[in-house]
Amino acid sequence: VLTNFNEILEATQKNQTIKISVAAAQDEHVLKAVYQAFKEGIAEAILVGNKEEIEKCMDICKIPHNTFEIVDVKGDLEEQSKKAVDLIMEGKAQVLMKGLVDTSIILKAVLREKSLRTGRVMSSVAVMETENYHKLLLLSDPAMNIKPDLDAKKQIIENTNSVAQALGIEKPKVAILCAKEKVDLKMPETIDAQNLVEMNGNGELKDCIIGGPFALDNIVSKAAAEHKGINHPVAGDADVILAPELVSANTLYKSMVFLGNAKSAGVIVGAKMPIILTSRADSEETKLNAIAVAALIANRN
Amino acid sequence: VLTNFNEILEATQKNQTIKISVAAAQDEHVLKAVYQAFKEGIAEAILVGNKEEIEKCMDICKIPHNTFEIVDVKGDLEEQSKKAVDLIMEGKAQVLMKGLVDTSIILKAVLREKSLRTGRVMSSVAVMETENYHKLLLLSDPAMNIKPDLDAKKQIIENTNSVAQALGIEKPKVAILCAKEKVDLKMPETIDAQNLVEMNGNGELKDCIIGGPFALDNIVSKAAAEHKGINHPVAGDADVILAPELVSANTLYKSMVFLGNAKSAGVIVGAKMPIILTSRADSEETKLNAIAVAALIANRN
Numbered sequence: 058v059l060t061n062f063n064e065i066l067e068a069t070q071k072n073q074t075i076k077i078s079v080a081a082a083q084d085e086h087v088l089k090a091v092y093q094a095f096k097e098g099i100a101e102a103i104l105v106g107n108k109e110e111i112e113k114c115m116d117i118c119k120i121p122h123n124t125f126e127i128v129d130v131k132g133d134l135e136e137q138s139k140k141a142v143d144l145i146m147e148g149k150a151q152v153l154m155k156g157l158v159d160t161s162i163i164l165k166a167v168l169r170e171k172s173l174r175t176g177r178v179m180s181s182v183a184v185m186e187t188e189n190y191h192k193l194l195l196l197s198d199p200a201m202n203i204k205p206d207l208d209a210k211k212q213i214i215e216n217t218n219s220v221a222q223a224l225g226i227e228k229p230k231v232a233i234l235c236a237k238e239k240v241d242l243k244m245p246e247t248i249d250a251q252n253l254v255e256m257n258g259n260g261e262l263k264d265c266i267i268g269g270p271f272a273l274d275n276i277v278s279k280a281a282a283e284h285k286g287i288n289h290p291v292a293g294d295a296d297v298i299l300a301p302e303l304v305s306a307n308t309l310y311k312s313m314v315f316l317g318n319a320k321s322a323g324v325i326v327g328a329k330m331p332i333i334l335t336s337r338a339d340s341e342e343t344k345l346n347a348i349a350v351a352a353l354i355a356n357r358n
Numbered sequence: 359v360l361t362n363f364n365e366i367l368e369a370t371q372k373n374q375t376i377k378i379s380v381a382a383a384q385d386e387h388v389l390k391a392v393y394q395a396f397k398e399g400i401a402e403a404i405l406v407g408n409k410e411e412i413e414k415c416m417d418i419c420k421i422p423h424n425t426f427e428i429v430d431v432k433g434d435l436e437e438q439s440k441k442a443v444d445l446i447m448e449g450k451a452q453v454l455m456k457g458l459v460d461t462s463i464i465l466k467a468v469l470r471e472k473s474l475r476t477g478r479v480m481s482s483v484a485v486m487e488t489e490n491y492h493k494l495l496l497l498s499d500p501a502m503n504i505k506p507d508l509d510a511k512k513q514i515i516e517n518t519n520s521v522a523q524a525l526g527i528e529k530p531k532v533a534i535l536c537a538k539e540k541v542d543l544k545m546p547e548t549i550d551a552q553n554l555v556e557m558n559g560n561g562e563l564k565d566c567i568i569g570g571p572f573a574l575d576n577i578v579s580k581a582a583a584e585h586k587g588i589n590h591p592v593a594g595d596a597d598v599i600l601a602p603e604l605v606s607a608n609t610l611y612k613s614m615v616f617l618g619n620a621k622s623a624g625v626i627v628g629a630k631m632p633i634i635l636t637s638r639a640d641s642e643e644t645k646l647n648a649i650a651v652a653a654l655i656a657n658r659n
């Protein structure tokens with residue numbers, strides 16, 4: 058089981074090298090991250106996009122042109138995204154990464170290809186490392202699904218568990234985040250929590266241990282859980298947190314990063330290959346971590 | 359302007375001493391907190407409840423019986439709560455505190471008395487101190503209102519601003535928490551944010567500067583806001599965060615405490631006097647901080 062990002066980077070270096078297909082690669086911050094991952098032996102890449110602009114960016118970033126294969130696409134960003142997706146379908150790359158193109162365009166290019174779908178919704182996962190918790194914490198869904206219904210929540214848990222398993226957590230402990238520990242008809246998310254626990258009990262949601270509803274304190278603190286008389290294997294020892302909707306997931310993620318000095322990595326899962334959507338505001342470290350996590354997932358696929 | 363709990367404690371010690379009416383005071387952890395506050399010169403107290411049991415608890419906590427006035431109520435917890443509220447109405451105490459009685463019972467005793475209402479909903483406020491932010495951060499509503507509508511949000515902001523003003527923040531900067539910065543019809547909380555900003559513009563919500571919708575990073579980090587091209591006085595410099603509903607507020611509060619080592623104090627506002635509801639799981643420090651914040655609010659009232 059990998060318990061921090063150093064171990065994740067090391068594990069990736071030992072694995073077979075995976076290849077990233079970068080859509081609209083004419084983007085300095087993405088090229089820097091990919092080059093860093095290449096130098097660290099974490100991943101190789103194929104750069105898809107406007108070759109002239111890509112090489113201009115490479116010059117600015119002092120990346121030798123022959124470091125990566127470049128696939129020149131003269132067309133617009135839709136075509137560049139489609140070509141990057143094609144490389145995945147042809148088996149030439151195992152991870153998709155967003156360059157200088159809107160998230161919606163690259164996701165559309167993926168969704169169009171039935172062979173890349175798994176039947177599950179796509180969702181984002183944040184892998185978090187904080188010195189205030191004794192292991193990695195996987196958080197869903199801080200970036201994509203606004204208000205998932207029960208079925209979507211089930212699929213998001215399956216997505217997130219696949220990431221946990223790529224990190225060596227065979228049977229992840231999944232906590233359903235709410236604001237309290239009791240089922241309350243005035244709080245629909247507590248009813249969803251009860252249903253998810255039941256699905257886990259009857260085998261609809263397999264290969265994990267689900268607990269909830271929980272408020273955050275009882276998810277991450279054994280002492281808090283004991284204080285409240287909560288005795289559940291997930292309490293104080295969760296691997297995965299499922300938030301009820303986007304605001305709480307996004308806020309928890311950003312609170313850990315900006316008010317708790319946590320390290321993080323974000324990936325999109327639910328398609329046949331992981332997708333990396335780094336943003337300009339991400340630190341160099343965060344981008345490298347995201348590539349490493351995606352590489353681990355791809356290696357398990 | 360008070361910027362941390364040390365300054366809050368000092369300010370309280372310099373102010374006129376306020377008196378706490380403790381409902382169902384036969385509770386060791388509450389008596390310990392009240393005694394600590396008394397010894398530090400922060401507050402005095404009147405203990406309402408079963409005198410015999412109160413004195414038994416005082417013995418266990420090694421509190422001399424003559425430290426506090428005890429009002430013996432033979433009746434049940436409803437009657438003990440009612441008597442504690444009566445002391446507020448008679449002007450004998452300025453802060454109400456929950457002892458060994460359910461929150462719902464003590465709140466009912468308050469709500470029954472029209473003279474104690476302000477016309478606003480009651481809401482909880484968490485005052486947070488973290489080394490990852492340059493000043494105190496007030497967070498609403500982590501404990502009471504499940505899914506406030508626009509009007510309730512307006513009232514909760516007014517409640518929270520009254521606490522900010524008691525801390526010396528004359529014109530608090532209020533950030534409306536969402537998961538993104540743009541108004542999005544699929545995210546009703548962003549529409550509420552826009553409406554609250556408009557209410558601030560047209561004078562319906564006074565004596566504060568409201569900004570939003572914001573995701574958390576742009577509320578607490580100037581660098582993140584600048585990275586996103588957000589140039590608003592509230593961005594990266596908020597005094598108050600209004601969360602859209604209970605789960606995100608509760609999760610942010612607990613994330614700061616359990617995953618970010620923040621110090622905190624919680625009070626209930628919206629009635630004529632502040633109400634303190636500490637829980638057994640709160641640290642000694644948290645309970646003392648709550649009493650100090652309530653004392654500041656009472657002194658301003």
